[in-house]
Amino acid sequence: xxxxxxxxxxxxxxxxxxxxxxxxxxxxxxxxxxxxxxxxxxxxxxxxxxxxxxxxxxxxxxxxxxxxxxxxxxxxxxxxxxxxxxxxxxxxxxxxxxxxxxxxxxxxxxxxxxxxxxxxxxxxxxxxxxxxxxxxxxxxxxxxxxxxxxxxxxxxxxxxxxxxxxxxxxxxxxxxxxxxxxxxxxxxxxxxxxxxxxxxxxxxxxxxxxxxxxxxxxxxxxxxxxxxxxxxxxxxxxxxxxxxxxxxxxxxxxxxxxxxxxxxxxxxxxxxxxxxxxxxxxxxxxxxxxxxxxxxxxxxxxxxxxxxxxxxxxxxxxxxxx
Amino acid sequence: xxxxxxxxxxxxxxxxxxxxxxxxxxxxxxxxxxxxxxxxxxxxxxxxxxxxxxxxxxxxxxxxxxxxxxxxxxxxxxxxxxxxxxxxxxxxxxxxxxxxxxxxxxxxxxxxxxxxxxxxxxxxxxxxxxxxxxxxxxxxxxxxxxxxxxxxxxxxxxxxxxxxxxxxxxxxxxxxxxxxxxxxxxxxxxxxxxxxxxxxxxxxxxxxxxxxxxxxxxxxxxxxxxxxxxxxxxxxxxxxxxxxxxxxxxxxxxxxxxxxxxxxxxxxxxxxxxxxxxxxxxxxxxxxxxxxxxxxxxxxxxxxxxxxxxxxxxxxxxxxxxxxxxxxxxxxxxxxxxxxxxxxxxxxxxxxxxxxxxxxxxxxxxxxxxxxxxxxxxxxxxxxxxxxxxxxxxxxxxxxxx
Numbered sequence: 001x002x003x004x005x006x007x008x009x010x011x012x013x014x015x016x017x018x019x020x021x022x023x024x025x026x027x028x029x030x031x032x033x034x035x036x037x038x039x040x041x042x043x044x045x046x047x048x049x050x051x052x053x054x055x056x057x058x059x060x061x062x063x064x065x066x067x068x069x070x071x072x073x074x075x076x077x078x079x080x081x082x083x084x085x086x087x088x089x090x091x092x093x094x095x096x097x098x099x100x101x102x103x104x105x106x107x108x109x110x111x112x113x114x115x116x117x118x119x120x121x122x123x124x125x126x127x128x129x130x131x132x133x134x135x136x137x138x139x140x141x142x143x144x145x146x147x148x149x150x151x152x153x154x155x156x157x158x159x160x161x162x163x164x165x166x167x168x169x170x171x172x173x174x175x176x177x178x179x180x181x182x183x184x185x186x187x188x189x190x191x192x193x194x195x196x197x198x199x200x201x202x203x204x205x206x207x208x209x210x211x212x213x214x215x216x217x218x219x220x221x222x223x224x225x226x227x228x229x230x231x232x233x234x235x236x237x238x239x240x241x242x243x244x245x246x247x248x249x250x251x252x253x254x255x256x257x258x259x260x261x262x263x264x265x266x267x268x269x270x271x272x273x274x275x276x277x278x279x280x281x282x283x284x285x286x287x288x289x290x291x292x293x294x295x296x297x298x299x300x301x302x303x304x305x306x307x308x309x310x311x312x313x314x315x316x317x318x319x320x321x322x
Numbered sequence: 323x324x325x326x327x328x329x330x331x332x333x334x335x336x337x338x339x340x341x342x343x344x345x346x347x348x349x350x351x352x353x354x355x356x357x358x359x360x361x362x363x364x365x366x367x368x369x370x371x372x373x374x375x376x377x378x379x380x381x382x383x384x385x386x387x388x389x390x391x392x393x394x395x396x397x398x399x400x401x402x403x404x405x406x407x408x409x410x411x412x413x414x415x416x417x418x419x420x421x422x423x424x425x426x427x428x429x430x431x432x433x434x435x436x437x438x439x440x441x442x443x444x445x446x447x448x449x450x451x452x453x454x455x456x457x458x459x460x461x462x463x464x465x466x467x468x469x470x471x472x473x474x475x476x477x478x479x480x481x482x483x484x485x486x487x488x489x490x491x492x493x494x495x496x497x498x499x500x501x502x503x504x505x506x507x508x509x510x511x512x513x514x515x516x517x518x519x520x521x522x523x524x525x526x527x528x529x530x531x532x533x534x535x536x537x538x539x540x541x542x543x544x545x546x547x548x549x550x551x552x553x554x555x556x557x558x559x560x561x562x563x564x565x566x567x568x569x570x571x572x573x574x575x576x577x578x579x580x581x582x583x584x585x586x587x588x589x590x591x592x593x594x595x596x597x598x599x600x601x602x603x604x605x606x607x608x609x610x611x612x613x614x615x616x617x618x619x620x621x622x623x624x625x626x627x628x629x630x631x632x633x634x635x636x637x638x639x640x641x642x643x644x645x646x647x648x649x650x651x652x653x654x655x656x657x658x659x660x661x662x663x664x665x666x667x668x669x670x671x672x673x674x675x676x677x678x679x680x681x682x683x684x685x686x687x688x689x690x691x692x693x694x695x696x697x698x699x700x701x702x703x704x705x706x707x708x709x710x711x712x713x714x715x716x717x718x719x720x721x722x723x724x
Binding site: 108113118243282283290293303314320321 | 487
């Protein structure tokens with residue numbers, strides 16, 4: 001049974017990375033390396049939890065004013081809006097004002113994680129009511145005590161979002177245009193594609209999806225008051241997963257599971273009969289990053305065109321540049 | 323063609339062109355007004371969020387940096403200088419790579435791993451060596467560790483063009499967990515709290531922080547000369563501007579990339595050594611505490627100029643200390659400084675646009691449009707409305723071709 005529990009929690013923690021990396025892939029396909037993802041995921045979680053806090057009654061015994069499904073939907077909307085606004089801010093700076101993407105992204109992370117901690121600290125002073133909504137998020141398995149409880153509705157939503165993004169990116173005209181914008185904005189522009197609009201929409205949608213990852217991590221996988229402190233690390237892992245999945249959301253579904261398994265491996269090894277001390281558990285935690293580095297090296301050594309990052313990733317587009 | 327409909331000409335509402343060189347004072351004025359605007363926004367936020375009126379806001383901000391009385395002033399100013407020095411040192415380290423457009427965002431890990439190397443030397447020495455040779459060993463170990471951490475991505479970038487941003491980012495986390503691993507190993511009960519090392523302290527004179535500050539100042543001067551007045555510095559600039567040009571004039575691009583990253587890593591190593599030998603005398607997973615990322619912003623804001631970096635590093639530390647004091651006095655979250663820093667950075671990043679580009683709004687009169695197009699440069703061919711007949715023909719042609 002332990003192995004099933006391990007696999008299920010690997011799947012669940014993986015969904016955090018899946019949201020983050022799907023969002024980041026969509027953004028990167030438009031040619032924008034958004035290093036603000038860790039901050040955006042935090043903001044997403046903060047907005048969702050703030051909305052939950054506002055909706056839930058004073059005590060955990062009272063039935064809430066709204067039906068559970070509506071509470072979840074409103075929390076999701078709050079997350080989408082909060083994270084989407086962060087995406088809008090990034091787009092304004094990096095697309096319209098053509099600021100350096102790395103610097104803008106890092107500033108977003110500094111600002112976003114700061115604001116996240118600020119908001120959550122504010123929620124703490126008013127009582128952390130959002131934790132009570134945990135069973136709603138773990139629907140339909142909310143009553144089980146096994147690891148199945150982690151597999152709430154957001155897990156399925158995450159996988160669905162990744163599949164839909166994959167189809168849109170590779171099978172539709174919109175996806176083709178988006179990829180064109182990321183590969184060569186000047187060519188796309190000449191072909192009559194509105195580069196600025198594509199960049200804005202891709203970044204905002206990508207950020208909103210990544211924000212869901214933050215909410216999922218705090219409200220579903222962890223379900224604790226301290227969870228918000230570790231959202232940033234989840235964000236960086238999501239950025240790593242983008243490389244691992246070679247900019248394809250459907251590989252990301254598998255990749256997120258691998259990352260999730262590697263991420264929790266250290267704490268599960270003892271229950272498989274393999275004794276590892278705390279020190280080695282820390283070494284095992286480097287595995288997702290090491291694996292990403294190896295994938296990065298292999299793809300660049302093999303140098304196959306379909307496995308490369310979008311060609312104009314990280315470069316601002318100015319029409320009148322020569 | 324999209325701009326041309328029914329024979330009338332539609333100018334884009336906003337037309338952006340590149341700015342030619344702007345006088346220095348004008349650029350400075352724009353940046354200063356951005357910082358002031360950000361401050362006004364922050365003070366408004368502080369007023370609505372934590373109830374500090376603008377007067378209190380400014381007063382607390384300055385007290386956080388310069389103290390409220392003579393005794394605390396001395397303490398605070400030294401702390402300001404120390405934090406600026408460390409941030410500046412990391413910014414100096416990443417600057418050569420950035421001038422080469424090698425986006426090394428791994429300073430965090432490079433500094434951390436070199437701090438760990440210094441601590442490792444002290445730990446395994448266990449009091450056998452005197453402080454003199456021990457410090458030399460620590461220095462060598464730190465520099466080597468920083469260089470190794472930086473050169474690995476550089477080699478893969480130089481030989482196979484592996485994306486350096488993502489590679490160096492990953493190396494940060496490998497470093498973090500490696501430190502966590504060593505700390506558990508080295509502490510007897512696995513508590514991971516190493517405590518202060520008894521040996522391997524840099525000698526101090528005048529003030530505890532003076533040595534550190536002097537070392538960083540010397541490094542700043544060295545980097546300025548290296549980047550602006552040496553052949554290496556020239557090569558770095560050329561590689562950054564255009565790798566093809568560099569190849570054409572006989573610069574070995576691969577060698578320059580690896581050599582520059584080695585220097586970058588070595589300077590990160592110096593920072594790690596200083597952190598251990600002069601300040602913390604210990605290491606934790608958060609010894610660098612995000613300063614590796616903040617340093618990127620310091621370096622970029624200064625346009626990669628080591629001398630201007632003194633100012634930008636000071637600005638960021640000033641913000642951090644001031645907002646930190648605000649958070650303490652008004653009992654709000656310790657994360658408040660990050661929010662303030664973020665807002666100021668957004669404004670400063672944003673204002674760069676108005677230095678680099680010029681915005682033209684749509685003119686009302688027809689003659690003005692023509693004149694504008696003539697002088698605007700760039701987009702003349704695409705949306706030239708000068709000739710009245712041409713636009714009428716073009717859409718028809720396009721229509722027939724479809």
